Each structure stands twice: as structure tokens, then as C-alpha cells.
Amino acid sequence: MKLLPRLTLAFALAISITFISTMTMTNPATAATPAPIDFQSHYLTSAEDRLAIERLLNSYTTAVSTGDGKTFATLLLDEQVAFMAVRGVTDIASNDAAPDTRRYADFYQGVFASGRKLEQAFFNVKISQDGALAQVSLDFITQEAGTQKGGFGWKLLHLLKVNGQWKIASEFYTVRALPAAH
Structure with missing residues (x-):
């Protein structure tokens, strides 16, 4: 019985590590920024x-x-x-009126x-x-x-x-x- 909670904990930890490393590799903030364009x-x-x-x-x-x-x-x-x-x-002189x-x-x-x-x-x-x-x-x-x-x-x-x-x-x-x- 004790083995199942440990496996569940190990599985949850592995998923968390995978999720965190995936997030750092494909950070949405950097993924959304396009490469610079020569307009x-x-x-x-x-x-x-x-x-x-x-x-x-x-x-x-x-x-x-x-x-x-x-x-x-x-x-x-x-x-x-x-x-x-x-x-x-x-500067263009202005007397409070648009030139x-x-x-x-x-x-x-x-x-x-x-x-x-x-x-x-x-x-x-x-x-x-x-x-x-x-x-x-x-x-x-x-x-x-x-x-x-x-x-x-x-x-x-x-x-x-x-x-x-x-x-x-x-x-x-x-x-x-x-x-x-x-």
C-alpha cells in the first residue's frame, strides 16, 4: 500500500518537472514575440x-x-x-491656437x-x-x-x-x- 502513494508522488513529480521544463523551453511570452522584421x-x-x-x-x-x-x-x-x-x-510659436x-x-x-x-x-x-x-x-x-x-x-x-x-x-x-x- 505504501508503494502506491510513492509511485503517485513520483509520477506527479515527474509530470511537474516535465511541465516546468516545457514551460521554460516554450515560454509563451517569448513564443508570442515574432522575429524582427526588416519592414x-x-x-x-x-x-x-x-x-x-x-x-x-x-x-x-x-x-x-x-x-x-x-x-x-x-x-x-x-x-x-x-x-x-x-x-x-x-519651435513654432503658438498663441494657444493650432498653427x-x-x-x-x-x-x-x-x-x-x-x-x-x-x-x-x-x-x-x-x-x-x-x-x-x-x-x-x-x-x-x-x-x-x-x-x-x-x-x-x-x-x-x-x-x-x-x-x-x-x-x-x-x-x-x-x-x-x-x-x-x-
Whole structure:
């Protein structure tokens, strides 16, 4: 009779040890954590889309450099897109109101309605795309033609592919005066 309780105890102990070692080998917390994913390798991109985005950027600088506001407007999703210069390098001043980010009309006035002849170039262009959404990060210089006057900064463009065409859905950029030539 004493043998049965000992076997039962030994059996229960063996099951407990097996259960504990199984739990440590297949810890649910670690089993539920997937392996790290290289997300960018899973983005939907194509060489055709990249070329189309590069053409849009070329049209952008050409329109600014030729003063062609009508062509520039065709690059936008619409004229109410978020489009704003972030002046200087400090925080955006707020008087308890949200900043107005739909400032395309200001850009249009300064670039296309000012009567100034401008030249613009983009540098360090980085394009990221996933399907119908793309982001472009770039540095730019805009100068009054034939002078050293102008500005430089960094732009972030968000693009959407609508009816097979890439359109600017938002643009935010910093701008500072070009250093004086010596």
C-alpha cells in the first residue's frame, strides 16, 4: 500500500518537472514575440514609381525656376494641402491656437506672383515608398537668378498616387537665408 502513494508522488513529480521544463523551453511570452522584421524590405515599391516621383521633383524645380505657377499647381493634390515654411530652427510659436499649415497661397505669392526670377535645386534626395504613399526628404537651395540672395533648407514632401499620378499631399520645409558671399 505504501508503494502506491510513492509511485503517485513520483509520477506527479515527474509530470511537474516535465511541465516546468516545457514551460521554460516554450515560454509563451517569448513564443508570442515574432522575429524582427526588416519592414523596408516589405514595402511595395517599383522602379516605375521611383522614376515618376523623380519626374515630379524635376517638374517642381523647373516650375519654380521658370515661374510657372500653373504647372506647379498640377503637382499638388489640391491647393488646400498642408504646405508650410518652418522659419528658423526654433519651435513654432503658438498663441494657444493650432498653427495654420495650409500656407500654399503664401508660397505661391512669394515664388510665382513676386515677379522675381528664381533658380531652385534639390540635393540629398531620399525617396521612401510603400504602395500609393511616398515620402521625399531633401535639401534645397533657392536663389534669385544671377545673385547670391536666396534661401536654403530641408523639405519633407508626402506624396499620394491618385489615378496613376503622384501628387504632393503635404510639404513642410525649413528655410534660412543663404550666407553672404565674401
